[in-house]
Amino acid sequence: MSTQAVSLRTLRPRTVIPGFGLTLGLTLAWLSLIVLLPLVGLFIKTSELTFARFIAVITSERTLHALQISFGLALVAALINAVLGLIVVWVLVRYEFPFRRVVDAIVDIPFALPTAVAGIALTAIYAENGWVGSLLKPFGIQVSFTPLGILVALIFIGLPFVVRTVQPVLADLNAELEEASASLGASRWQTIWRVVLPSIGPSVITGFALAFARAVGEYGSVIFIAGNLPGISEIAPLLIVIRLEEFRYADATAIALVMLLASFLLLILINWLQRWTEGHGRTA
Template structure:
């Protein structure tokens, strides 16, 4: 027996739980992730590694490939940023105010989750076409949405908004209102209270929602191809280009583009997760 145990200061030992322990759960986790995620991704990189660096560079620097990657990543970032703002407004209204139809509005947020992507694409195309309800109103002003990059942006905003709302909503619901009241009692303005009290608490959730919305938008296919027009170098997304290369039996081109998208997406998500951890650490020190 150690001196700490004799003195009565040793931490209590953890008793064995009823549920399986660390070894079994970790083994099942690694097995599942390997079968579903790691092995398919490894196959993708192994296939790409068969190519020479010159061949990979030729595929990636092709004009059509660069434009497709630019459209996919550029519009995905813009859509995620817009959803960050729109999601904040929607969450604030749902959490802080009680109004008729609030539960219905809360349920409508989940429609992009349940709606098949092809159905969403057809609905958006019908709505924003030049003879559609909204497209007809925008046409006299020279604004064309369907079959343009703007239509892609609309589709990405549609499918990404729920990720921000559902990520931030529980955090804002659990926020202690007494902190706001204390800040107001000390003379803080509304903007100061939001910036100094509310925002630091919900910022990690906002960053998580942004990352999820971006990741969803980058890989979106079904809802985009109907409204995009799919014109090469104009409104063609990278996932569609991968499918086209597979249909042309150009597997090297397809795997190279897919691997590039995977690496770029992982790098951006790594940066966003780093910002999230920094924000959480900063909030913990502040508290």
């Protein structure tokens, strides 16, 4: 054995579990099969359209409104979940109260509940003759079959993503830091703003990104409560399904491609914001 081979073997760090080459190959093959191959197929199918036809499909009034509904309401729902989810996490982590474990388990219901069941339940509750809808009707507020109903459904399915992402981070946060901040004369809001939020900020942004990504592509829980009226409460995933039922496959993939690229760019922006928050928190 040559001296160079011996030196390379001695420099290469030994691991407890061998097989890096094999596991890396399996990882890349699996990701290519499950993730990359469908995305490549999406681009190939969309390429059947001419550029003029592609522009016409994605800039039609119906498509633009559906994309606006899907991305706009998903963003609003994710922001609401980021705020309210943080409050829920704070209560679950920082306080002891009766049936706390029951409340903690209720948070996971949207995870386990089939989306169609969630949509039917929300529609029944918020319909004009439902428990909540009948109370809102005298005030002129209609939830079911409106964009407001879509927002309610997206908040429902997105809340657990924020709670379960932030909860372990807040639980690991040393409470002595908050006590030290208070002993130095900081108010409660100053402690939250300068001690707590910088520590849990990246996890909040991660939960926001997960809730947003789930809401953009949500279908089952939305179609029941949305009413699916073109130009009013039609979401982009439903429009894609309609185009597929019309055998306009290339048109459907064109809309899906726009959703994919927009989601990808937004997630890159959110990832950059998360990294900036982490760096800002370390330098603060």
